[in-house]
Amino acid sequence: MNGFFVTFEGGEGCGKTTLIQSLQKELVKKGIEPLVTREPGGSVIAEEIRSVILDKANTKMDARTEALLYAASRRQHLVEVVIPALKEGRLVLSDRYIDSSLAYQGYARGIGIDEIYSINSFAVDSTMPDLTFFLDLKPEEGLKRIALHRQNEVNRLDLEKLSFHQKVYEGYQILLKRFPERMVRIDASQTIEEETKEVLAILEKKWQAKNHG
Numbered sequence: 405m406n407g408f409f410v411t412f413e414g415g416e417g418c419g420k421t422t423l424i425q426s427l428q429k430e431l432v433k434k435g436i437e438p439l440v441t442r443e444p445g446g447s448v449i450a451e452e453i454r455s456v457i458l459d460k461a462n463t464k465m466d467a468r469t470e471a472l473l474y475a476a477s478r479r480q481h482l483v484e485v486v487i488p489a490l491k492e493g494r495l496v497l498s499d500r501y502i503d504s505s506l507a508y509q510g511y512a513r514g515i516g517i518d519e520i521y522s523i524n525s526f527a528v529d530s531t532m533p534d535l536t537f538f539l540d541l542k543p544e545e546g547l548k549r550i551a552l553h554r555q556n557e558v559n560r561l562d563l564e565k566l567s568f569h570q571k572v573y574e575g576y577q578i579l580l581k582r583f584p585e586r587m588v589r590i591d592a593s594q595t596i597e598e599e600t601k602e603v604l605a606i607l608e609k610k611w612q613a614k615n616h617g
Contacts, residue, residue, distance in 0.1 A: 511575025
């Protein structure tokens with residue numbers, strides 16, 4: 405069986421982590437042990453780069469520096485974690501991947517989606533997701549959730565103004581139109597049970613299509 409690479413995208417507080425954990429439990433019940441990982445991070449070197457990117461003290465970080473650090477972290481994570489798992493035929497679930505850079509640095513930071521895509525094309529060397537779920541939640545709602553549940557782990561991006569998070573959301577809308585063959589919109593205001601059921605059904609269908617197509 406071929407490996408299958410699934411990524412989860414969305415703004416801050418959209419519930420990616422909770423969904424992935426719920427999905428993992430359901431998959432294990434079906435006898436599938438997915439590799440669950442995250443970005444930025446996922447390997448020792450990539451996690452070290454993550455700590456630099458998200459450190460609240462690094463307010464002077466230039467937008468292009470930020471973009472390059474994300475791409476560097478992504479590359480390291482890919483070669484150490486994702487590609488070996490895919491070669492073993494495993495299902496990989498990643499909390500964020502290339503689309504985060506396109507939406508955050510490309511669109512919201514104003515560097516340009518094509519420019520960031522170019523940097524990341526070099527970093528990922530053609531390893532693109534088979535399927536990407538975009539958890540659709542308005543930025544206002546996401547930030548409310550963070551204020552309620554995540555005060556102990558607020559990072560540098562959480563401290564951005566609402567206008568920045570709105571730009572991120574707009575960036576994702578552009579990506580949904582640009583990559584309709586792999587990106588699927590999921591209503592993130594549903595219950596976690598509803599969300600898990602919907603995502604699982606789509607994932608199984610696409611995975612089977614890849615293996616039997």
